[in-house]
Amino acid sequence: MREQLRRVTQAVSAAEGKQNILEVIVSEVCRALDIEVCSIYLADYRLNQFVLTASRGLDLGHSTLNSLDFNQGLVGLIGQREEPIYLSDVKKSHPYTSFPLVNEDDFNAFLGVPVIHQRKVLGVLVIQAKQPRRFDLDEETFLTTLAAQLSSKLASSEFETSFEQSDSEFVIRTMQGIPVSSGVAVGKARVVFPLEDIHSVPDRKTDDIADELNKLELAVKITRDQLEGMSQRMQGLVSSQELSLFDAYQQILGAEGLASEVEEQIRLGYWAATALRIVTQRHLNAFKSMQDPYLRERANDIEDLANRLLSHLVKANKRVMQFEPDTVIVADKVSAAMLAELPVSDVVGIVSLTGSSTSHAAILAKALGIPAIMGLESFPIKQMENRSLIVDGYNGQVYLSPGQSLINQYQALIKEEVQLANELVQDETLPNTSRDGSQVNLLINSSLATDTVKARGCGADGIGLYRTEIPFMQLDQFPSEDVQSVIYSDLLREFHEFPVTIRTLDIGGDKQLSYFPISEDNPFLGWRGIRVTLDHPEIFLVQLRAIFKASVHNQQLRLAIPMVSTLEELDESLRFIHQAFDEVSQELAESGVSIRLPLIGLILEVPAAVFQLSDFATRVDFISVGTNDLIQYMMAVDRNNLRVKNLYSHFQPAVLKVLTKIVQECEGAGISMQICGEMAADPLAAILLIGMGFSTLSMDVSCIARVKRAISRFDMDEMQKIAKSAANFETEAKVRDYLLKAMEDKGLGGLVRAGN
Ligand code: PEP
Ligand code: MG
Numbered sequence: 001m002r003e004q005l006r007r008v009t010q011a012v013s014a015a016e017g018k019q020n021i022l023e024v025i026v027s028e029v030c031r032a033l034d035i036e037v038c039s040i041y042l043a044d045y046r047l048n049q050f051v052l053t054a055s056r057g058l059d060l061g062h063s064t065l066n067s068l069d070f071n072q073g074l075v076g077l078i079g080q081r082e083e084p085i086y087l088s089d090v091k092k093s094h095p096y097t098s099f100p101l102v103n104e105d106d107f108n109a110f111l112g113v114p115v116i117h118q119r120k121v122l123g124v125l126v127i128q129a130k131q132p133r134r135f136d137l138d139e140e141t142f143l144t145t146l147a148a149q150l151s152s153k154l155a156s157s158e159f160e161t162s163f164e165q166s167d168s169e170f171v172i173r174t175m176q177g178i179p180v181s182s183g184v185a186v187g188k189a190r191v192v193f194p195l196e197d198i199h200s201v202p203d204r205k206t207d208d209i210a211d212e213l214n215k216l217e218l219a220v221k222i223t224r225d226q227l228e229g230m231s232q233r234m235q236g237l238v239s240s241q242e243l244s245l246f247d248a249y250q251q252i253l254g255a256e257g258l259a260s261e262v263e264e265q266i267r268l269g270y271w272a273a274t275a276l277r278i279v280t281q282r283h284l285n286a287f288k289s290m291q292d293p294y295l296r297e298r299a300n301d302i303e304d305l306a307n308r309l310l311s312h313l314v315k316a317n318k319r320v321m322q323f324e325p326d327t328v329i330v331a332d333k334v335s336a337a338m339l340a341e342l343p344v345s346d347v348v349g350i351v352s353l354t355g356s357s358t359s360h361a362a363i364l365a366k367a368l369g370i371p372a373i374m375g376l377e378s379f380p381i382k383q384m385e386n387r388s389l390i391v392d393g394y395n396g397q398v399y400l401s402p403g404q405s406l407i408n409q410y411q412a413l414i415k416e417e418v419q420l421a422n423e424l425v426q427d428e429t430l431p432n433t434s435r436d437g438s439q440v441n442l443l444i445n446s447s448l449a450t451d452t453v454k455a456r457g458c459g460a461d462g463i464g465l466y467r468t469e470i471p472f473m474q475l476d477q478f479p480s481e482d483v484q485s486v487i488y489s490d491l492l493r494e495f496h497e498f499p500v501t502i503r504t505l506d507i508g509g510d511k512q513l514s515y516f517p518i519s520e521d522n523p524f525l526g527w528r529g530i531r532v533t534l535d536h537p538e539i540f541l542v543q544l545r546a547i548f549k550a551s552v553h554n555q556q557l558r559l560a561i562p563m564v565s566t567l568e569e570l571d572e573s574l575r576f577i578h579q580a581f582d583e584v585s586q587e588l589a590e591s592g593v594s595i596r597l598p599l600i601g602l603i604l605e606v607p608a609a610v611f612q613l614s615d616f617a618t619r620v621d622f623i624s625v626g627t628n629d630l631i632q633y634m635m636a637v638d639r640n641n642l643r644v645k646n647l648y649s650h651f652q653p654a655v656l657k658v659l660t661k662i663v664q665e666c667e668g669a670g671i672s673m674q675i676c677g678e679m680a681a682d683p684l685a686a687i688l689l690i691g692m693g694f695s696t697l698s699m700d701v702s703c704i705a706r707v708k709r710a711i712s713r714f715d716m717d718e719m720q721k722i723a724k725s726a727a728n729f730e731t732e733a734k735v736r737d738y739l740l741k742a743m744e745d746k747g748l749g750g751l752v753r754a755g756n
Pocket of ligand 2: 562605626628
């Protein structure tokens, strides 16, 4: 069965377009199980019906009944119960026989399984046989496994068809991702894809067929010349049999081959790269379904050749890459390098299928002030080119081909945002206080030069977290002490009159250095933060020395250690810190310069550390709570995993309880505390945190103004009461609703949009 399953999924993954995928599934299942009927009923939630969309064995055209209400028939029952049903003889007296089935008259044996994606029933997969028979366990598990594997493929193809079918004003198609940079945008999608991956080329049309044909001709010529060059270099080094591979490539490219088929597609109006993808896909499908392993392998040659051609085709385009105003970049993986390279001045939004809120690209998007959403698993990227999109960077929703009324609503929202931003600018010079004048400290989380430029003007009280790993990521080797010293000096000079907290290198998890890859099964539970630097004193000490050298520019430098989970780690870290400090202060003293040991703190983000806080507190000067990781470890949810996104919330009662404990421990030990995770950037949460006793919050520069406005509307004792009441709720939803109401009562509803 495993081999059959592999063959079916392989055939399905090679198929494109929803109807085609469905046809492949039904015929492959019939073949694999040697069965007479396989059908797929897809759920249509507008009509509350299951529609027979593809079938092998049933005649769709002459069907008496090709759709069933959700509460009708065996199919409806499977949808309701969300579990498989099998009957060896449908006609026999049976409680289910009162449920009609589509054209079931000739078929007695029945097995149906639901196709479910993210708790939503997308359809039902059914097999039937004429003779009464029991389907065996293997067949049931085969079908259940296939349905589970297909669910995400179907989820994305569901959107593809809804585009094809109608652009109705009233059909709202949304996809949920992870909001990584706040704000909203309305624009046209532009798909950006890697230069050497033929499968990622989007559907794109052209108005200039002659130009595309010329580009193809040129790309073919360059590829041919390259192959010729390779073949000549290999002469004498490999056997003539292996050399013949290059001849085969030349033949595939030749007048009768790939190039002429691509030409045909271009003449149909496709952009050359899209035409190449269509033709390549066709050939790959043919090769991959072949039984002969040698011929199946030839698929790799076609793919390799297509990728070569593609790189020459799009290189020409890349040189003149320009975006229209109001472009939304859409990519499988938006990387920071991509954002740095592209002309982003016309970009209003970013949508990435992979990535997370703490990815380097997300941090850059925030710094650039571009709303961004990542982690949209089943986004139909190939159909996106030129579609209008709404990007809601507050709650992570992308609206696909929205109707004019929704666009109008969002445009009104953008106007409100601009208005609010202008109003908030006027608040910048006001002190950061509650309504009754209690002082709070609002600090910046920073990592890029652009952040610090903006931070100067936003009325923040300093830098609460400088993530040193970001400059490390921008380089292609570990930076030397001198290089680092320049980076930290620039930062400390810029903020010489403010407190600045520099965090030592925090790599691992989802923060990778290209020149020091860490590959682990569970990276968030692995070699991260201080665990890496303690194992590499040569890296840790160089960084510490660079920080201390730069400290001459700022008397209020603070040093924070990430991911501490045991006392031994803290003691070891302190030993290295003192060693580096003693060396640097002696060296500087020789030139008459004196430095002071900065305040030293730890980023509290591992639950174990919370329970040893009283021990840690005797050794450090401050605690900075990293809620991003603390929530991840408390709730046992990967902070970047969309599937468990609902659990990852700073309003979970358990999270509030642990924060309350931290406040009690820190107050008991007389040690200062701050929050530096994303929680502090949410105005709803900021009120709560201040009420709990955290008077210092550090956040992304773009969030300061909103948080400041929210805090300024509450008296300190109001926030304390809110924090106390919130602690009594038993569910996340109740906490959130309660806080939302508190904000709305103050007329701050517009400041805290849903999901922020
Ligand atoms: C945190 O974990 O809350 C934090 C501030 O660190 P990072 O997001 O860089 O892991
Ligand atoms: Mg962290």
